[in-house]
Amino acid sequence: MIITDFDIIDKSNLTRQYYFYNQIGQKKVFALKDNIYLINPKINVFAFDIMLKPLDIINIFKHCDVIVEAFDKAEMKQMIIETALTKMPDKPLVTGLGIAGWGDNNSIKTRKIDNLYICGDEKTEVSENFPPLAPRVGIVANMQANTVLEILLNN
Amino acid sequence: MKIILNNRQEEFNYNTISISKLLEIKKFTFKMLVIKINGNLIKKEARETTYIQDGDNVIVLHLISGG
Numbered sequence: 479m480i481i482t483d484f485d486i487i488d489k490s491n492l493t494r495q496y497y498f499y500n501q502i503g504q505k506k507v508f509a510l511k512d513n514i515y516l517i518n519p520k521i522n523v524f525a526f527d528i529m530l531k532p533l534d535i536i537n538i539f540k541h542c543d544v545i546v547e548a549f550d551k552a553e554m555k556q557m558i559i560e561t562a563l564t565k566m567p568d569k570p571l572v573t574g575l576g577i578a579g580w581g582d583n584n585s586i587k588t589r590k591i592d593n594l595y596i597c598g599d600e601k602t603e604v605s606e607n608f609p610p611l612a613p614r615v616g617i618v619a620n621m622q623a624n625t626v627l628e629i630l631l632n633n
Numbered sequence: 634m635k636i637i638l639n640n641r642q643e644e645f646n647y648n649t650i651s652i653s654k655l656l657e658i659k660k661f662t663f664k665m666l667v668i669k670i671n672g673n674l675i676k677k678e679a680r681e682t683t684y685i686q687d688g689d690n691v692i693v694l695h696l697i698s699g700g
Contacts, residue, residue, distance in 0.1 A: 552665040552696040559667050559696070563674045577699045591692055592672060604699035615700070 479514075479521060480542060483507045484529035494612040530554070532561040540566070543633070544626050547573040548619070550604070559594060569593060572625045576600045577618045578608035586617055588625060595629075597621040634687035648687070652680040655691070665696035 483506040487497045491506075501509045507525040514523050528534060535558060539545050545562060549555050555573060562571040576586075576598035585599040598618050604610050635644050638659070645658070652668060652675055655661075668675045669692040675683050685691060 548700050550698060550700040552698045555696045555698075555700075556665050556667060559694070560674060560676070563667075563669070574700055575694075576697055591669070591694070596694070600695060601697070602699070603697040610699050 480524045480526070480538060481507050481510055482526040482528055482530055482534075482538060483510075484527060494610060494615045530558070532557065532565070535561045536565050539569070542569070544570045544572060544629050546622055546626060547571060548622075550610075552603075563592075563594065567593060570595065570629050572597065572622045572629075574598050574618045574622055576602045577615045578602040578604040578610055580611050580614060583617070586614065586621070588621055595622075595625045597625060634685075636685055636688065637690045639691075639693060649684045652683050652685065655685060656680070656693070659693075661693055661695075663695045667694040667696060668692065669694075 485506045487495075487501050487504050487506055487509055489502055491497060492499065492502075495506075496513055497506070497509055498513075505527050507527050511523045511525040514521055526538060528538075530538075535545075545558070547555060547558050549558065555575070559571065559573060562569055570593045572595045575596050579602050582599070585601070586597070587599070588595060588597045590596075602608055634648055635642060637643075638655075650658070652670075656666075668680070670683065670685060671690050
């Protein structure tokens with residue numbers, strides 16, 4: 479498993495991301511690696527502290543079976559989708575799109591366009607009135623994970 | 634012409650239109666879009682000069698922040 483991120487843990491992340499209070503201020507990739515090892519020390523985790531650019535995506539993920547996108551900014555989502563579609567069209571990319579707010583379970587869905595899998599409601603953008611909250615973020619994250627299993631087990 | 638737009642059939646009173654014109658007609662004013670025609674990605678710079686023909690399969694994906 480390869481994980482990449484450039485961010486550090488902020489208190490506001492704790493409501494929905496798998497970190498703990500004493501990890502505030504740590505680099506997310508390394509803290510996540512620690513937490514994965516606490517669950518299962520036998521998993522091979524490679525953590526890269528990097529802000530991804532197109533060339534990095536190609537180099538880092540070229541041997542992965544599936545890429546999972548969990549960016550927050552739309553610009554970064556566009557960058558990874560365009561890179562995957564043009565430079566690695568055979569690689570499945572599972573993306574999360576539209577996770578903000580609360581309720582409205584039935585608006586969250588999955589659809590597939592070639593090797594791009596989209597999980598989310600495709601409409602709710604994070605804003606002051608639509609914060610990213612654990613339930614919908616978690617639902618979409620689990621749908622992404624479920625999609626990954628489907629891709630891997632069907633191959 | 635008839636095209637498939639986001640998996641739905643749509644009809645336009647033109648023989649061909651640019652991507653930019655399609656976005657204008659459909660009022661797709663969103664800043665971050667990923668556009669594919671028949672499976673090929675169309676970059677933002679090419680929207681003015683890329684034309685859609687009868688029978689094309691067009692995907693316009695709206696990219697929204699949050700994760």
